[in-house]
Structure formats: structure tokens, C-alpha cells
Amino acid sequence: MRFVFCGTPSFAVPTLKAVLRAGHECLLVATQPDRRSGRGMQLVAPPVKETAMAAGLPVVQPEKIKNNLEFRAQLEALAPDVILIVAYGRIIPKWMLDLPRYGNLNLHGSLLPKYRGAAPIQWAIASGEPVTGVTTMRIDEGLDTGDMLLQREMAVAPDHTSEDVYPLLAEMGAALMVETLEGLVSGSIIPQKQEDAFATYAPILTRDDGRMDFSRPAMDIYNRWRGFQPWPGAWSTLESKKLIAQRLMPLDAGALQRRDVTPGELHVEGSRLFVACGEHTWLEIAELQMEGKRRISAAEFLRGHALKPGDRLG
Template sequence: MKLVFCGTPQFAVPTLEAVIEAGHEVRLVVTQPDRAVGREQTLHAPPVKQVALERGIPLVQPEKIKNNRAFQTQLESIAPDAILVVAYGRIIPDWMLALPRLGCINLHGSLLPKYRGAAPIQWAVANGEVVTGVTTMRLDAGLDTGDLLLAQVMPVGLEETAVDVYECLADAGAKLMVETLSGLAEGSIWPQPQDHSLATLAPILKREDGSIDFSRTAKQIQDRWRGFQPWPGAHTVVRGKKLIVHRMHPAEKSLGLDEGMIAVEDNVLSVGCGGGTMLVLDEVQMEGKRRMSAADFLRGHQIKSGERLGNGR
């Protein structure tokens, strides 16, 4: 097929490479502009751009696409059979949805209609899902509301973080997109409307999502930490200062602590959580300091049983 590929982060790279290897003709890659990152504001190219340059594929990085007449003319001249959209990061305008004969085909990192939105992988892990997956769908004007094409279910390990699941789903999604294009070419895939009554949302993550709420159970807190990797992570407040938690695990037993109350025993730092559960903090970091084991933290700060961790942000 003659394709236009729209994608930006590493998640989209396996799909771009897979459709090229499958023999499809990617006429144009569309990705976000280079962005300044870090304290020195160094420009970084999106991973998808790097693949396009290595492969010698024509590339554009429009800041806006909705009313971009030059961009529209360029796509119309290509007349693609399909436009693939994988974590592109822009809303696809109506003129673009209507352009290709097979539509705009999106790879989404969840089993739709669950987890519609910007952060499906993170929220699935954060909510303690034991299975998730990837879905190909035909984009429409709604938020991940288009007709479903194919789906692939994937297990979520109890210790896996969003980073781990992200990599697995990126690879599975690449294979699923190739299978979807093959099925559309053969006429063996019939788009199915979503059951909108089953929809859940996965909104873009905010810094405050990483604030630990000790009224949740220890497992729920750990799940949110797993889901919010690498950002916003998990953090709380001790003695008025921000404390980042880098590793944690639910305790096998409970000491009957109040929510947020600390227990220190044999260099183990535990905290009471909802439902009578208890969380062990394994590795922590005071804001502006280096990360360290909980044992080193206890020795350096003389934290005592009975002190409290707060929900500061």
C-alpha cells in the first residue's frame, strides 16, 4: 500500500519499521517538531524522525496541521491508500480523516473502549490491570471512538512498570498493524463499532498524580507507582519536605498503623495505608538530594516511628 505515517515517540518506531519491512510504500513521515529539553534546552529530534532520516523517507514536521494548506496539498498529491497514526500527538482534522480510501488507521495502546485518551498504558498499569493490549481502529472525529479493526491481548506482570508494558505493546502493535493492513487489502476485516457504554478514560498525566494518597491500599499505591513510571512517579512529604519514592512493596503483615504513620524497625521504613495495609519504602530521595536505600535515609535523617508522611505535592 501507499502510506503516510504519522507518529512521534519510540512507541511508534516498531510500527514504522514493520510496515516498511512488510513491503508497504511509506511516501511521507509526519512527526512533531524537534523540542528543546533539559536545563540547557538542547533540541532533540523525535525517534520517528531519526528512523525516517535513516531510511531516506521524506519527512515533514508541521507545527499545526488543521488549517495548514501546504500540508494538505502535499497529502492530497500523495493520495495515500491509508494514513497510519501511532502516538502522533495531534488531533487529526476532518479533511485528513476523509482523504485516504481506507481511512486513517490508529494503533492505540489499550483494549478499546477501555482507556481512551493520552495515557492508556500508564493508567492500565496504575489501575492494577492484569491484562491490557493494543487495538487498531479507524479514526473518526471523537476521542478514540472510531470503529475497531483488530486487537491483541497482552498480560501485565505484577511487577511490570508502564515502561516494561510500553515496550511489549509497541512490538505487539507493530505486528498488529501489519496484520490489519493485510486484512484491509484482502477485505477480510470488518470494522466493528465500539460499545461506548464500556468506555473508560486515560487522561494525560499531571504532576499531582504522583502524590501518594495513603488512604489507598498498599497495593493500589504500588500499582500507581508502577503505572506512573518514568513520570510523575510517586512522592510525598516528610517534615515539610518532598520525599520521592523510587522503590516500594506492600508489606506481608500489618502493624495496624494509621494512614500515613511511619514505623521504623531494623532499618526498615514502613507506612500505614488504607484498609489496614502497610507499605515498605525501599528506596527514597529527599528533594535536591541523591537517591538512597531506606536504611541509609533512616540513618541520615533519624526518622522515628510515629512520625507521619503527608500528601503534599
């Protein structure tokens, strides 16, 4: 197929590479503009742009696309068979949906209709899902509501974080997109309507999503910590300063579970630090980072910070 590729972060790179390896012809790569990043605020190119340029592909970086007449004329002149959308970060306008004969195909990082939205991988793990996966779909004017083409599942290990799952799903999705294109050409794929009654939403993450709510059971907080890596992470406050939990572990605490404590209350045993959670459960904070300080182990933190009885997070 003759295709246009729209994508931005590293999640999209394996799909672009896989479709090129499969022999399809890339007419154009569209990605978001370079952004300033890091301490020096240097302009940084998106991973998809770097991949495309290394492959000698033409690249455009429109700030907006809905009413961009130049971008529209460019795509209409190219007349692609299909437009591939992988984590592009832009709403696709109707004129673009109507352009290619095979439509605009999206690789979505969940088993639709669950976790529609901007952060499906993070929210699936934060919700404690034992299985996730990827879906190829034909984009319509709704939010991830289009007809599904193919799906593939992947088991999520109990200690997997979003950072672990992200590259696995990216590679799985790349192979699935190649399979999807083959199936569309051969006519072997029958698009399936999504069951809207089973849909869930995975909104874009905010800083406050990382705030630990110790009224929740320990496993809920632990799953959110896994899901929200590397950002917004899991954080609270101690003595009015931000404390980031860099490594957490749910605890089968035995005698600790029988203690009469308030959620958020801290407890020290030797060099180990525990925090009380809802439903008489506990988390161990193995590594942490105080505001303005470096990441350290709980043992090192306790050597330099004398906690008082009744000290609590939040």
C-alpha cells in the same frame, strides 16, 4: 499500500519499521517539531524523525495541522491509500480523515473501548489490570471512538511497570498493524463498533497524579506507582520537602497490620521503612529520593535521618 505515517515517540518506531519491512511504500513521515530537553536545553529530534531520516524517508514537522494549508496540499498531492497514526500527539482534522480510501488507522495502547485517551498504558497498569493489549482502529472525529479492526492481548505481571510494558506493546502493535493492512487489502477484516457503555478514560498525566494518597489501600498506591513510571512517579512530602518513592513493595506485614496508626504514618524496623495506608495495609519504601538529593536505599536514608514517633508523609 502507499502510506503516510504520523507518529512521534519511541512507541511509534516499531510500527514504522514493521510496515516498511512488509513492503509498503512510505510517502511521507509527519512528526512533532524538535523540542528542547535536558540540562543544556538542546534541541532533540523525536525518535520517529530519527528513524525516518535513517531510512531516507521525507519528514515534515508541522507545529499545527488542523488549518495548515501547506500540509493539507502536500498530503492531497501525495494521495496516500492510508494514513497511519501512532502516538502522534495531534487531533486529526476531518479533511485528513476523509483523504485516504482506507482511512486513518490508529494503533492504540489498550483494549478498546477501555482506556480511551492520551495515557492508556499508564492508566491500565495504575488500575491494576491483569491483562492489557493493543487495538488497531479507524479514526473518526471522536476521542478514540472509531471502529475497531484488530486486537491483541498481553498479560501484565504483578510487578510490571509502564516502562516494562511500553516496549512490549509497541512491538505487539507493530505486528498487529501489518496484519491489519493485510486484512484490509484482502477484505478479511470486518470493522467492529465499540461498546460505548464499557468505555473508560485515560487522561493525560499530571504531576498531581503522582501524589500518594495514603487513605487508599497499599495495593492501589503500589499499582499507581507501577503505572506512573517514569513520570509523574509516586511522591509525597516529609518535613515540607518532596520525597519520591523510587521503589515500593506492598507488604504482608503481620503484626504491623494490627497497629493503630494514621495513614501516612512512618514505621521503622531495623533498616526497613514502612508507611501506613488505608484499610490497615502497609507499603515498604525500599528506595527513595529526597528533594535535591540523590536516589538512595531506605537503609541509607535511615542512617542519616532520625525519624521520630508519629512522623508521617503528606
